[in-house]
Amino acid sequence: MIILKLGGSIITKKDYATPTLDNKNLARIAHEISESSYGKLIIVHGAGSFGHPFASKYGIGDEIKDDQDLWNKMLGFSITQHGVKELNGLVCEYLRIHGVLSVSIQPSSFMLTKNKRLYSASLDLIRKYLDLGFVPVIYGDVVLDLDESIKIAVLSGDQIVKYLAENLRPERVIMASDVDGIYNKNPKINPDAELLKVVTSNEQIELIKNNQTVDVTGGMSGKLTELLELANLGVESEIINANKFNIIKNALNGEKVTGTLIKKNI
């Protein structure tokens, strides 16, 4: 089994203020997946511009101040849920058009969080879809949260990857992003920056961070935390650059590709 995460920055125009698909990229990636010889495959995708602008505007996951604020956040929940569902529909459709038997899985229908962390979710149906030969396509979503002070939260695709990998123990976890992986320095301003082939600890990342030259802030930092936790549970993962032609296809075919491997510190 392979878990393939498609970052929101890969399949959408991430920095746009309104939902905008990167349809060229999505079509190419769907084609690469269909051309590969994957066995059991789960696809997890991010929200990009179909989710973040709404979740941020309505402060989903922030503490609820009063009833009016709750109503407003619930409205934001409804809007965000709709946006990410739209993206999921597009991803499933592109995949199917290219010959991949996609099945949509909606997190907010069966998952919930506790203080923004995925609390519990039955994976029985996902297992059954896989056994039958479907490719389940699950995604970053808004969900109910058991913490009374926030009540609703954003559940990231990265958290879902970790949960699935922890419970389903795939042979490979592939994180398709828009960078080659983790560098020892920020490659945008340092021509001598080197791609790290392996990352094994938060300390290693902190060390690089302290040099203040590497871009492991925001998305990538959160992603690394999830992946290092996963590595400590015994599941390795790799960050690859999905903008590079055929790298997803080659990875799904079992080839070793350029990227950063996140593994346990032994």
Next chain:
Amino acid sequence: MIILKLGGSIITKKDYATPTLDNKNLARIAHEISESSYGKLIIVHGAGSFGHPFASKYGIGDEIKDDQDLWNKMLGFSITQHGVKELNGLVCEYLRIHGVLSVSIQPSSFMLTKNKRLYSASLDLIRKYLDLGFVPVIYGDVVLDLDESIKIAVLSGDQIVKYLAENLRPERVIMASDVDGIYNKNPKINPDAELLKVVTSNEQIELIKNNQTVDVTGGMSGKLTELLELANLGVESEIINANKFNIIKNALNGEKVTGTLIKKNI
């Protein structure tokens, strides 16, 4: 709590070969719901032209002949799931635009059937959405089936209504259709046909059916079977005509409206 079923014939152009919304009807109904003083409300909707043409074309729920047939049915599953999800997105959006805090609930993410009957499904999340003040919107969908000879099945909105009502015990179950209710004769060919105010048994329906003058075939017959089973479990329901202006609004406001009540035979 009220469970409101919106028939596929009400919100879509049901007999069209391709997915076609009845946007005028849906907008009016969304407006009526928003103007009513509902408390806890669950909306269940049918698939109409967003689901039936695909489910029928691919023979979803029919016995699987061979691997090629399975692949074909799985493709049909993927296409049908996408179609009904699209409709659900539209229903949720129309409701929200009119001020109803809709939340989409996707059956194929957490429900499955056994020999085409809903087998088991946790309703914890639906309860939580209701408690918070959301209006969950769930719908007829394709799902996995535990019967190895069919593997996938259509789960009708009517079956979902029965399951929800049986487990959540709402005060009222309102089945919004495109007819006033059940008649003693087919009203289209019998000017003296009378609307039955109450139906209490299958025998009563069989008796009318044997006269061969009443249209309780197809959709309505299946619906009645579900509702009579529900009545025997102690939950009454009523069939009303959602094409009539303000009848949904009045029903949600707790008024007695024209229709047929399905109740237990005492």
